[in-house]
Amino acid sequence: WYGFYSNNNTDAPSLVFLSNQLCRLAAPLCFHYIALCRVRGTAFEKMYGQMQMIPFLGTLFNKYFPIAIGVIVSLNLLQVYERMVKALGLHSLEFDVFTGDVRPEDGKAIIRAERDKRLRE
Numbered sequence: 392w393y394g395f396y397s398n399n400n401t402d403a404p405s406l407v408f409l410s411n412q413l414c415r416l417a418a419p420l421c422f423h424y425i426a427l428c429r430v431r432g433t434a435f436e437k438m439y440g441q442m443q444m445i446p447f448l449g450t451l452f453n454k455y456f457p458i459a460i461g462v463i464v465s466l467n468l469l470q471v472y473e474r475m476v477k478a479l480g481l482h483s484l485e486f487d488v489f490t491g492d493v494r495p496e497d498g499k500a501i502i503r504a505e506r507d508k509r510l511r512e
Contacts, residue, residue: 423457 393408395401421435466472476484 423453423460426453427457 393405395405395409418439422439425433425435473485476482
């Protein structure tokens with residue numbers, strides 16, 4: 392899985408993927424931050440132009456969608472879903488989390504066995 396890992400264990404493809412995603416999110420995040428602050432005439436607005444409202448979503452979408460995203464992110468950071476699932480006893484709805492119980496020696500042994508197997512072929 393792509394992700395940042397501690398102790399400099401993040402591999403190059405993960406760094407490229409995550410930097411790509413960050414670049415894709417930077418402009419929309421800036422736009423919505425400026426829109427929430429109600430600042431007009433910024434250099435960002437001059438460069439990207441005025442955002443056109445999407446008719447079928449209505450004019451309030453640009454105002455309330457960033458707030459909804461902020462609420463969802465806050466709930467995720469506070470682990471509200473996990474706490475609700477545990478409190479209600481719905482263990483079948485829990486996500487599998489890597490606990491880190493695997494020792495590096497186990498992985499090295501698996502790699503060593505595969506290399507030996509390929510060398511014998």
